[in-house]
Amino acid sequence: MSPSLHHSNERMSQIAVHNGTVYLSGQVPSDATQGMRGQTEQVLARIDELLAEAGTSKQQLISAQVWVTDMGEFADMNAAWDAWVAPGRPPVRAAVEAKLAKPEWKVEIMVVAALPES
Template sequence: MINRHIQTPIMHRVVEKDGLVFIAGTTADDVSVGMRGQTEQILAKFDRFLAEAGTDKSRVLSVTIFITEFDQKPEMDLAWKAWLTPETFPARATVGVSNLGNGTLIEMIATAAK
């Protein structure tokens, strides 16, 4: 199957191949809202990207999360748990990083089934 790039504001943000949807590194637009707010913005973008690709959050297989402030991870977890139910939690890795630039506290990448 040929790669199909989903039209999003940033080219190649979402790629579909062989029944999988790959979402590239995604950050919040408003970095003034703290960890929970930034997480909620990213998850809202994921909802849009997944819908454009013909799937939804219940089909997410894995997510890698990069955060700059590991002590704020509980705030990220609150948004995460509000977005998904325990029955649909995908595989997830959270990685602490020193800097994501410009006030960004969190960045996520995801893979979902079609």
């Protein structure tokens, strides 16, 4: 069975669903004028929207990859993350400092989630 791809263009898809697993592409902030916490909150809200569209939620997260442009702002990213992540259900996660595609972006997050069993 082929993956189901959503919000696709010639370069990438925002959502891929395959064998009961939802994969999101890296999500970035829509308003880069905000600080690290605000940008992270935007990204997490977008992840919520995409997961809901795919039929799942943050309660079903399996893994997350987080890229931040400055580890000096890591605590601000974590404050937004900690307020968002489902209590008692944190996914496996990696977080690294990296240069992102646009210099105004401070954070990018990519997640994988399971579809709920029906």
